[in-house]
Amino acid sequence: MTKTNVSTEIKILLVDDDEDDFVLTRDTLSEIPNKKYILEWESNYEKAREIISRSIHDVYLVDFQIGAFSGLDLIMEAQQHGITAPLILLTGKSDLEIDERALQVGASDYLVKGTFGLFDLERSIRYSLEHAKNLAEIRKLNTTLEKRVEQRTRDLAMALQELEQTNENLRKAEKEILKTLEKERELNALKSRFVTMASHEFRTPLSTILSSASLIAKYNNPGDEDNRLRHIGRIKSAVNNLTAILNDFLSISKLEEGKVECNPVPFNIEELTSEVTEEMQALVKEGQTIHYEHKGSAEIMLDKNLTRNILINLISNAIKYSKEGKSIEVRTDFQNANLEIEVEDHGIGIPESEQGHLFTRFFRAQNASNIQGTGLGLTIVKRYIDLMQGSIAFKSQENHGTIFNVKIPAPALSLHSTP
Incomplete structure (x- = not known):
């Protein structure tokens, strides 16, 4: 829980290896009227991490570079340890990439050192605290919903115990109630997962839209065109993220309604996979590499769109x-009328206790809670593979990576066949 004060005191920790920045921040805070800020300072990364883990401050101001360490890593670790107080990134220059990375790891806001003044710092702290309060309310509502579901489940279970004492006719009714109970549990579980997912995944793009929309209003002079365009671009990017989330919902809806069909066409699996891996180069993190190799024949007959989406x-x-600098191996093998697709990473892996839920709708492993996603991607992949009468399996070890293996039956084509 975020720490709250009975008085108007706001306790702040500044993590910065430059004492001059501490003095400047302290002086700026002292000039803000009507509020009392208590500023503490820590210049050591490891000590700062230990202090933050105790969650004794209302707000954290984290420098982008702390000695040899990155402030982004410190913010990410704090998020992973359940710190709900706002973490505001301080950076030496205004950079869209830094801005986006800060939001991705969970920063509430970011300020450019040397450019923000009294109003900017006060506004950032105030907005971040209000945003943290809203998220806490969402989590509280979600907890209340889960308790109601549990109570409803207990009530229905008691009703079932009473029915067991009746005659055969009531036993038939019991079976029907069991079916209804199971459907209700699934529905409530989906609702609960949706609330959790929405509160997490919609937070970053909505925060981006809100902050950029507020800043656009300030840039109304002729020379502010570049700033306006930059924030318009941020809003467009955030809208695209929201669109991708909604597209996942649309895809799963179409699959469940039977509106997706398998339409096999002849194509070259090696060429298709090469195209996809080339497209994916635009998404790789710094130092990541994608290696692809193919064995066997390449001309096959399958649904090309479904294969591409998989x-x-x-x-x-x-x-x-996967983290920066890690390699990703993609392998395809087409022999004996069976296509095999294998994708191997060296990333965070899937905890063994959670692997049984991997293809469940809205499921997110605990170690992936701070990574953007809807929990629908692998559900959609499995449904596509089922449509093509294939199978999917995986091997994973936490912190060592995951290998996904897809097998799909497909007839081979001769090199002289015509599409």
Whole structure:
């Protein structure tokens, strides 16, 4: 829980290896009227991490570079340890990439050192605290919903115990109630997962839209065109993220309604996979590499769009759940009328206790809670593979990576066949 004060005191920790920045920040805070800020300072990364873990401050101001360490890593670790107080990144220059990375790891806001003044610092702290308060309310509502579901489940279970004492006719009714209970549990579980997912995944793009929309209003002079365009670009990017989330919902809806059909066409699997891996190069993190190799024949008959979507989803997941500098291996093998697709990463892996839920709708492993995603991607992939009468399996070890293996039956084509 975020720490709250009975008085108007706001306790702030500044993590910065430059004492001059501490003095400047302290002096700026002292000039803000009507509020009392208590500023503490820590210049050592390891000590700062230990202090933050105790969650004794209302707000954290984290420098982008702390000695040899990155402030982004410190913010990410704090998020992973359940710190709910706002973490504001301080950076030496205004950079869109830094801005986006800060939001991705969970920063509430970011300020450019040397350019922000009294109003900017006060506004950032105030907005971040209000945003943290809203998120806490969402989590509280979600907890209340889960308790109601549990109570409803207990009530229905008691009703079932009473029915067991009746005659055969009531036993038949019991079976029907069991079916209803199971459907209700699934529905409530999906609702709960949706609330959790929405509160997490919609937060970053909505925060981006809100902050950029507020800043655009300030840039109304002729010379501010570049700033306006930059923030318009941020809003467009955030809208695209929201659109991708909604597209996942649309895809799963179409699959469940039977509106997706398998339409096999002849194509070259090696060429298709090469195209996809080339497209995915735009998404790789710094130092990440994608290696692809193919064995066997290349001309096959399958649904090309479904195959493409499976490849895109598995490779993008490998990129997303791997750190910078890690390699990703993509392998295709077409022999004996069976296509085998294998995607291997060296990322965070899947905890063994959670692997049984991997293809469940909205499921997110605990170690992936701070990585953007809807929990629908692998569900959609499995449904596509089922449509093509194939199978999917995986091997994973936490912190060592994951290998996904897809097998799909497909007839081979001769080199002289015509599409």
